[in-house]
Amino acid sequence: MGLDAFFDAARRDTPALSTQALDRMTAQALAVQADLAAPAPVTRAARPSRLAQLLGAIGGWPAMATLATAGVAGLWIGAVPPAGLVNLAVSVGAVTGVAEDDAYLVDPLPGYTLSLDLSETQ
Amino acid sequence: MPFDDLTRLDDDALLVLYANGDPSAARILTGRLAPIVQAHAWRLLRDRAEAEDVTQEALLRLWRIAPDWRQGEAKVTTWLYRVTANLATDRIRRRRGRTVDLDTIPEPEDDRPGVEDRMQDAARADALHRALQGLPERQRQAVVLRHIEGLANPDIAEIMEIGVEAVESLVARGKRGLAAALTGHREELGYQDDD
Known part of the structure; x- marks a missing residue:
């Protein structure tokens, strides 16, 4: 149907690659090859700071914020206990009229009191 | 291996040598493949400068994947025809609306x-x-x-x-x-x- 004549013409009407273009492409091939042969630069990961290590250990800044909030809340409740908490403590017997009997009290230095007692008896 | 012996190797084998740093393989492959790619790009684009750009880009992609080329899976020319056609198609799409x-x-x-x-x-x-x-x-x-x-x-x-x-x-x-x-x-x- 005559299309072959158009295809033949298209095949013949194809310009050859210029010498300059071929040289440029060869130079590019050699340049990329040189890049491939070059060892990749060794990049050592920077050692994380102590703060970063601490944050990493506890779970990051959100965990740190939670910890700080819990600490402040505990301090606040200890310094100014809400009335409801005191009543609850009395009702369960944790707080009595005698401070030494209060269940929540913990003697951090029992040995100190003991040594005082011993020194008084001598 | 002497240059003349290398010219007898197929594209696959030469690409392996290319990836291993043999400059003769780079020269032989470019001389063998660039005219094929350029002719195909020209036939799709009918623009000499664009055909050369496409050829350079297609070959650049081939050089970059050379270390990962898997021998025997596909012919190098098959891969290049595919990449060339894709690059040419992108350019034809960009041409739409601008008439010559x-x-x-x-x-x-x-x-x-x-x-x-x-x-x-x-x-x-x-x-x-x-x-x-x-x-x-x-x-x-x-x-x-x-x-x-x-x-x-x-x-x-x-x-x-x-x-x-x-x-x-x-x-x-x-x-x-x-x-x-x-x-x-x-x-x-x-x-x-x-x-």
């Missing part, structure tokens, strides 16, 4: 014997190129690979990543489209005596 008036392009001066034949070839090739641009992308690619590059249908199927029957269908539909588009040009292009 062919009358404004100066004719090359040439007084060598056979210049008339070459001018007629160029006119026919131009007409074919315009008709090809009117085809859907896949039909255009299949027709160019089959009838201008002269590849076999199984090779085209591999390049286009479709079945052989789909290639046959694309080529047949593409040729019907071309025949319809070129009907009006046949007399002016010297085909009044055909058929």
